[in-house]
Amino acid sequence: MDRLRRLLVFVLLVALAAASVALGSLPLALLLAGLKAAAVGSEYMELRHAHRLHLVGYLGWVALLVAALSLALSP
Amino acid sequence: MALATPRALSDPPGGILLWIIVVLELLAFTMVFGVIAYLRIEAPEAFAEGQAGVDGGMGLVLTLSLLTSGWLVAEGVHLYREGPREGRDLRAGRFFLLSAASGGVFLVLKIVDYVHKAAEGHWLGATEFWDAYVLATGFHFAHVLVGLVLLVVVGKKLGRAPFEDAETAVAGTALFWHMCDVVWLFLFPLFYVRA
Numbered sequence: 001m002d003r004l005r006r007l008l009v010f011v012l013l014v015a016l017a018a019a020s021v022a023l024g025s026l027p028l029a030l031l032l033a034g035l036k037a038a039a040v041g042s043e044y045m046e047l048r049h050a051h052r053l054h055l056v057g058y059l060g061w062v063a064l065l066v067a068a069l070s071l072a073l074s075p
Numbered sequence: 076m077a078l079a080t081p082r083a084l085s086d087p088p089g090g091i092l093l094w095i096i097v098v099l100e101l102l103a104f105t106m107v108f109g110v111i112a113y114l115r116i117e118a119p120e121a122f123a124e125g126q127a128g129v130d131g132g133m134g135l136v137l138t139l140s141l142l143t144s145g146w147l148v149a150e151g152v153h154l155y156r157e158g159p160r161e162g163r164d165l166r167a168g169r170f171f172l173l174s175a176a177s178g179g180v181f182l183v184l185k186i187v188d189y190v191h192k193a194a195e196g197h198w199l200g201a202t203e204f205w206d207a208y209v210l211a212t213g214f215h216f217a218h219v220l221v222g223l224v225l226l227v228v229v230g231k232k233l234g235r236a237p238f239e240d241a242e243t244a245v246a247g248t249a250l251f252w253h254m255c256d257v258v259w260l261f262l263f264p265l266f267y268v269r270a
């Protein structure tokens with residue numbers, strides 16, 4: 001089950017990476033980057049198994065980064 | 076060996092030492108992202124012109140090589156923790172080496188990219204875009220290189236010799252590698268996607 005889950009996350013990451021290029025919108029690409037970073041952190045860095053604070057801290061960093069870059073670089 | 080859920084605050088997957096390093100690295104790269112954003116705002120023409128010189132397709136291939144590598148090393152860690160005991164470590168080590176091979180593709184492509192860019196005069200001092208591009212991706216390149224060496228060392232040792240601290244060696248190496256992955260996920264849109 002876990003193996004299938006990791007494979008699905010990989011497929012999702014590939015699809016989101018391709019979408020970032022295809023869509024050609026920086027704010028959208030940053031949002032997709034945030035989603036990818038969240039998936040990598042939760043699944044591959046195993047933060048879903050970690051103490052809740054570690055997961056919240058990491059996802060908070062991702063959300064802040066996406067928000068700050070999107071606000072700064074929006075046309 | 077399976078991960079207990081949830082783990083203690085002082086015992087994150089990969090080990091506390093590696094997490095301290097990863098957090099410091101992510102903070103350092105956050106500053107790098109800030110500098111790139113500043114330069115994109117201050118020199119929009121240089122950025123637009125520079126982005127015409129980078130290939131989105133190449134950026135995607137680089138991203139895919141890192142994502143594939145990240146998935147393979149995650150499989151290696153899982154196998155090390157929960158796989159059938161017989162030959163488990165050797166098989167996990169093979170995943171680490173496969174991951175290193177995929178990461179090696181990233182490094183080779185990036186070296187080719189740097190050589191081409193330098194030959195075209197797209198290097199430090201050319202414009203603000205190329206300053207940011209070379210310094211930020213070069214900083215990331217150095218981390219990928221370190222991660223790749225760790226993957227090879229751990230991959231070759233798995234199943235052949237014991238580790239003093241297996242959690243840090245196996246899951247910690249994977250954690251460092253995923254950190255490289257996460258940083259690239261943000262560098263990719265900042266340089267390859269036009270505003």
